[in-house]
Amino acid sequence: MSDEVSPSDGNEDIEPLRNDVAVAHAGASESRAEVASPRVKRRALGPTFWGNSVMVLAAAVLSAGAALWGSYIGASGSREAALEQQHVAALDQQNSELRAKRSEVYLLYLNRANEYSRKNFALLDAIKKSHGAIDVNPGAPGPIKDWLDARGAYQDAVNLIYVYGSKAAWDAHRVMASTLPPSLGTLKFEDVDSGKFTKAYQAFQVVFCQELNPRDNNGCQ
Template identity: 35%
Template structure:
């Protein structure tokens, strides 16, 4: 028995469907189609996995860079604060009523502290944030100028009193707390 689609006009007899006539070819085509779909799904899955891995790698690189910057700032800010304190102590000592025999030692200590403070100021300029730089400017205003000719004249009026210096010092310390510590105690960030 033949169906109307089994016959081709102009031909005698019946023609079987290509898929029925060649079952091996049919199986091959089905296998190729399944393979193509499987390969496409595999490639899509691999691309999605690669994209996810790239995103994770990018986040890890950013986190590592942030950690490195935080660690650099920690060192920079700590050394800056030490230098600022040393410079304040040296300036206060120099301009105190120093005995004549102690003036040379006090001046040497002052010049050494001045140079160290300027070195650490440069580090804050390079590695610090804008907020740290503003805090530095407030702190530096309580000290004699650190940049310039070493023979320039300084006076006791160039050194702020202990309370003014301490307030500016604590202001910079609060910047350090906010920018360096992953989690700092609440009192640390308020300065």
């Protein structure tokens, strides 16, 4: 009987060992794959995480921008309201000053118109009493000079009505002027219809009252 080991006998012993190694290697590979899988999943979650972060940041920026825009609109509205109040106050001041000026001008006009009417009556009365022998020298003291002075003063008041008066005041003046001798141009001594003059005088007073009491002029009659 021989002690030599045949090659076939050795291979038979090695083959099971080789199979065991192959199985062990395959198991290790699967284990590594299982361990690597979560890592792959974490890498896959990376873009989603950054996307969510960008969305949150964008929302924060938009919120801050909206707050700033709201503040700007609020400040702009407040500024416009303040400017509007200043504009209204300025208009009120101008209207108040105009009413004060018109009050002065209208009162002066009424006084000058009344004085012109009186001096005209005095002049006509003097002419009548003197039977036409009255001194017509404008520089000589007497009814002629007084009439001329009153005529010039009345025309000065008319000029102020033209500058500061309203259309209603100017129209009322024209009615009153039609009852008086002309205050410009050729000198004319004319009788004044006292009834028409008084009516025109009162009509101008109504305009005076209405314009100086714009909020309550029911008593202007």
